[in-house]
Structure formats: C-alpha cells, structure tokens
Amino acid sequence: MTPGSGAPGAIRGGLLRRHHDFRLLWLGETAGKFGTSVTGVAMPLIAVSTLDAGTFEVGLLTAATWAPWLVIGLPAGAWVDRTRRRPVMLAAAAVSLVLFAAVPLAAWAGLLSVGLLVGVALATGTSAVFFQTAYTAYLPTILAPEDQPEGNAKLHGSASAAQIAGLGSGGLIAQLAGAVNGMFANAATFLVSLLCLSRIRHREPRVPRTPRPRGALASEVGEGLRLVARDPWLRTLTLFGAASNLALMGYQSILVVFLVRTVGLDPGPVGGLVAAAGTGGVAGAFAARRVAARLGTARATLVFELGLAVFALLIPLTVGGAGVLFYVAGGFCVAAGVVAGNVIKASFQQRYCPPELLGRLTASTAFLNYGTIPLGALLGGTLGTVLGVRTAMWITTAGVPLAGLILLFSPIGRTRDLPASRERGAGAGIGQDSRSVPSRGATSVSGDPDLESEQR
Numbered sequence: 001m002t003p004g005s006g007a008p009g010a011i012r013g014g015l016l017r018r019h020h021d022f023r024l025l026w027l028g029e030t031a032g033k034f035g036t037s038v039t040g041v042a043m044p045l046i047a048v049s050t051l052d053a054g055t056f057e058v059g060l061l062t063a064a065t066w067a068p069w070l071v072i073g074l075p076a077g078a079w080v081d082r083t084r085r086r087p088v089m090l091a092a093a094a095v096s097l098v099l100f101a102a103v104p105l106a107a108w109a110g111l112l113s114v115g116l117l118v119g120v121a122l123a124t125g126t127s128a129v130f131f132q133t134a135y136t137a138y139l140p141t142i143l144a145p146e147d148q149p150e151g152n153a154k155l156h157g158s159a160s161a162a163q164i165a166g167l168g169s170g171g172l173i174a175q176l177a178g179a180v181n182g183m184f185a186n187a188a189t190f191l192v193s194l195l196c197l198s199r200i201r202h203r204e205p206r207v208p209r210t211p212r213p214r215g216a217l218a219s220e221v222g223e224g225l226r227l228v229a230r231d232p233w234l235r236t237l238t239l240f241g242a243a244s245n246l247a248l249m250g251y252q253s254i255l256v257v258f259l260v261r262t263v264g265l266d267p268g269p270v271g272g273l274v275a276a277a278g279t280g281g282v283a284g285a286f287a288a289r290r291v292a293a294r295l296g297t298a299r300a301t302l303v304f305e306l307g308l309a310v311f312a313l314l315i316p317l318t319v320g321g322a323g324v325l326f327y328v329a330g331g332f333c334v335a336a337g338v339v340a341g342n343v344i345k346a347s348f349q350q351r352y353c354p355p356e357l358l359g360r361l362t363a364s365t366a367f368l369n370y371g372t373i374p375l376g377a378l379l380g381g382t383l384g385t386v387l388g389v390r391t392a393m394w395i396t397t398a399g400v401p402l403a404g405l406i407l408l409f410s411p412i413g414r415t416r417d418l419p420a421s422r423e424r425g426a427g428a429g430i431g432q433d434s435r436s437v438p439s440r441g442a443t444s445v446s447g448d449p450d451l452e453s454e455q456r
Contacts, residue, residue, distance in 0.1 A: 015150055021142045021200045022151060028196030029135075030158045032093075035189025037166025038173065039100065041271050042182035043117060044256040045174050046103075053114050055257050055389065059381020061114070062253040063374035064121035068129045070371045074221045076133050077363020084204040085138035090197050092131035096124050097190035103183040112180070133363050140350060142202050153285055153343055161282050165275070174271070224364035233352070233419065234365070236410040237345055240305070241369035243406055247399025248338070249376030251315065254384045254392060259327070262389045264320050273324055277331025284340035296416035297344050304344070306404030308337030313401070316393040334400060348418045 015022050047053035047061055080088060099120050106112045143151045173182040228234045251258075259270045284304065292300040314330030317323070376396070383392035407413055 015143075015147060015154060019143075019147070021202045022147075024196040024200050025139070025142065026154060026158060028193040029155060030162045031189040031192035031196070033158075033162040034166040035100075035186035037162065038182055038189075039186040040166070041256070041274065042174055042179045042186075043121070045179035045182075046112075047114060047117060048256065048260060049174075049179060050107075051112070051114050051117075055254060055384040056381040057114050058257055059253045059377045059379075059384070061117055061121055062249065063377035063381075064118045065125045065128075066249070066370055066373035066377065067122065068126040069366055070374065072126065073129055073133075073367035073371065074225070074363050076129050077224055077366075078221050080130070080133045080137060080363070085134035085141075086197060086200065086204060088134040089131050089138065090194060092127040092134070093190050093193045093197065095127045096131075097187050097194065099124050099127075100183050100190065101187035104180045107180045129366075132366065138204075141204060142200075153289055221363075227353075228364045228368070232411055234349075236406065236412055238365045238368050240403060240406040240410075241365070242372045243403035244305070244309075244338075244400065245369055246372040246376040246379070247396055247403055248334075249373045250380040250383070250396030250399060251312075251393050253377035253380040254389055257384065258389050258393055259318070263318055263324070265324070269324075273327060274331070276328050278335050280332035280335030280337075281339040283332075284336035284338070285343055287336070288340035288343035291340070292344055297348060297418040298412045298415045301341055301344055301412060301418070302404070302407055304337040304340040305407055306401060308333045309401040309404050312397040313394075315397050316390055330397075344418075351420050352418075 015026075043061060044058050047058050053061070103112070103117070103120055106116055139151070139155075173179075173185060228238050255274070256270060259265045259273065265273070288300070288304070291303065294300075295303065311330050311333035314326045314333075317330075318327040380392055380396055383395055387395075412418070
C-alpha cells in the first residue's frame with residue numbers, strides 16, 4: 001500500500017473516512033493523549049494529596065518525565081533511522097502500559113513513594129522518546145504530501161480534544177476513585193494504542209543491515225544537528241520552541257499546586273478548569289489553516305505564538321470564585337496559540353525537510369525543544385519554593401510572550417510565508433512571498449505533536 005492510499009476501493013473524502021491506516025493511527029494516538037492527560041493530573045495529585053510532596057518535589061516529578069530527551073534524545077533519532085518505526089512504537093507503548101499499571105499495584109502493596117513516581121516518570125519518559133521519534137518519522141510514510149496538512153490538523157485537533165477530556169476526567173476520577181487508581185485509565189489507553197498499531201496494514205520495507213564504521217552514530221547525530229544549526233528557518237523555530245517550553249513548563253509544573261494550595265480549589269474543579277482552558281487547543285487546531293491561508297504562514301505564526309501568548313499574564317491573577325475566569329481565559333489563549341503554531345510548523349517541515357533525515361531531524365529539534373522542559377519544571381519548582389507560588393507564576397508566564405520575540409526578530413518576522421523547499425528557503429529574500437514555491441514532495445514532521453497540548 002502506498003502512502004496516502006486508504007482501503008481498496010475507498011472513495012475520496014475526509015482522511016478518517018477513506019484512509020484505514022490513518023484512522024487506526026488517529027484512534028491510537030487520541031487514546032494515548034487522553035490517558036496521558038489523566039496522568040498529567042493524577043501524578044501531581046498523588047504526590048500532593050497522597051504523599052504530601054512539596055512544591056520542588058512536584059516540579060522534580062514533571063522534570064523526570066522529560067529528562068530522557070536530554071540524555072538519549074539525540075542517539076534515539078539515529079537508532080530509529082536504522083530500523084522500521086512501527087515495531088519501535090509497539091514496544092514503547094507496551095513498556096508504558098506495564099509501568100503505569102504498576103503504580104496502583106505498588107500503592108496496594110504499600111510501596112508507593114515519591115521516589116517510585118519519579119522512577120516511573122523517567123522510564124515512561126524514555127519510552128516516550130522512542131515512540132515520539134518513531135511516530136514523527138512514520139506518519140509521512142502512510143500519508144501522501146497533499147494529505148499531510150489535513151492529517152496534521154486532525155491529529156492536533158483530536159489530541160487537544162482528548163487532552164481536554166482527560167484533564168477533566170483526571171480530576172473527576174481522582175475525586176471518585178482516588179488519584180492512584182486513575183493511573184489505570186492511562187494504562188488502558190496504551191492497550192488501545194497497541195491494538196490499533198497492530199492492525200495497521202502498511203508495512204515498512206525492512207531496513208538493510210549494513211556495517212557501520214566506528215563513530216558512525218556520532219556522525220549521524222551530528223548530521224541532524226548541523227541541519228538545524230545551519231538552516232535559518234529550522235534554527236529559529238527550534239530556538240523559539242526551546243525558550244517557549246522553558247516558560248510553559250515553568251508554570252505548568254506548579255499549576256496544580258497553585259490552583260489547590262494558593263487559589264484553594266478542590267481536585268475535581270482543578271481538572272474541570274484545566275479542561276476548560278484546554279479547549280483553546282481545539283479552537284487553535286481548527287483556526288490554524290484558515291488564518292494561515294488569509295495572512296500567510298509566517299504572519300499567522302506570529303499572531304498565534306506572540307499575539308495570543310500575551311494573555312498568559314492573566315493566569316497569575318487567578319483567585320477564588322469568579323476570579324478563576326482569569327485562568328480559563330489565559331489558558332485558553334495560550335493553548336490556542338501553541339496548537340495552531342504546531343499545526344503550521346508541522347505542515348511546513350513536512351514540505352521542507354529531507355525524508356532521509358526524518359529521525360535525526362526529529363531527535364535534534366526535540367532534544368533542544370523538549371530538553372528545556374525538565375529545566376522549566378525545575379525552575380518552576382525552585383521559584384515556587386524560594387519566592388512563593390504566585391510570584392513564580394508571574395515570572396514563568398511572562399516568559400511565554402517573551403519567547404515569541406525570537407520569532408519577531410528573525411526572518412519569520414519579515415516575511416509573509418514560510419518557504420516550501422530548502423533550496424528556496426536558503427536563498428529567499430526577506431520579505432518575499434513564498435506562496436508560489438512548489439513543494440518538492442520531500443516529507444518530514446515536526447517533533448512537537450504534542451506530548452502535551454501546550455508543548456512544542
């Protein structure tokens with residue numbers, strides 16, 4: 001089956017209607033996003049309400065989830081390029097299934113501790129590195145170039161919707177069944193992912209085993225890093241993603257502490273509020289292509305990543321009662337801007353980047369983008385401990401619009417559209433309109449697809 005083909009005899013229509021393999025990938029990814037979002041609420045609540053963890057320990061827990069990107073993110077890209085991607089995804093999903101199910105079992109055995117939670121976060125974060133790297137390199141192999149913008153929008157939109165449902169359900173599950181038992185929901189969603197991935201019909205060709213000289217891994221990793229470092233468009237987007245994620249995770253890592261201990265909310269309303277703010281991600285996914293078509297992809301990126309980011313400053317104003325609307329409004333705008341920006345970036349990279357470097361490019365950008373996430377989590381926890389949680393929220397949310405200045409003072413801030421090919425992008429004059437540049441057909445995908453709705 002060729003990329004972009006659906007089931008035999010399928011008629012043209014939406015991807016979910018006509019493309020069997022994409023439908024299964026979409027179902028599995030949506031289920032995984034739902035479970036991950038439940039865990040995003042359940043894990044901090046377990047630490048805060050069950051283990052009486054401090055602000056720094058909650059930040060450390062979040063940092064542990066993302067730390068593997070700093071440790072193995074770069075070589076993972078080279079390893080993924082050497083093998084078929086679907087078996088890597090299946091193995092990573094199976095490992096996560098077992099680890100998340102082990103948390104409530106450990107609690108029943110009286111073995112649950114903050115250290116155990118951090119260990120599970122590290123191990124599942126490692127699985128996520130391999131799954132995400134393989135996933136972003138695998139997606140273009142089942143979608144034709146003309147289907148990729150629609151596929152990106154559907155994946156980002158459904159992921160945001162699943163995260164909204166998961167965040168809302170996380171608080172409700174924690175209130176009804178206990179935060180610890182909420183981990184079973186995430187384990188079940190990885191089972192759904194396994195079943196969906198196993199039923200995909202497309203089979204990648206076997207990667208031939210060829211002898212590699214000593215130092216080949218370092219050379220391959222360096223090739224991906226050089227691609228990002230030397231290309232002004234990829235370099236700008238990667239630096240922006242790194243700075244933005246530092247600020248985003250800075251406030252997200254202490255958000256539960258802020259809403260529960262500073263604002264004074266119960267666990268149930270916390271999940272509902274986070275879910276309400278997360279609806280911005282769905283709005284952003286639907287708006288991205290329309291706004292980009294009207295304004296141009298570069299200008300739309302500025303609107304989403306800088307204009308909407310300013311509203312992050314509403315979040316620290318949150319107080320009890322009607323004051324929670326400050327968080328909802330600010331969180332909605334931030335989620336809309338981040339998801340819309342990710343949709344535009346993913347479509348850009350799929351047209352722009354060489355397919356033979358998919359794994360390494362993904363790993364290189366993710367290493368820098370996701371690598372700042374554990375640093376942001378530690379920063380949020382440290383600032384919250386030293387200066388107080390509300391002051392820490394002011395500092396970290398201010399960093400969200402400040403990161404957008406990287407885009408404003410780059411080539412993106414002086415042109416209408418992002419380039420459609422590397423050859424044209426390397427020599428395009430600033431301020432030129434690149435809409436007429438034909439696509440090469442070379443495909444890649446951004447490293448974002450959003451392990452979280454508000455991550456790059």
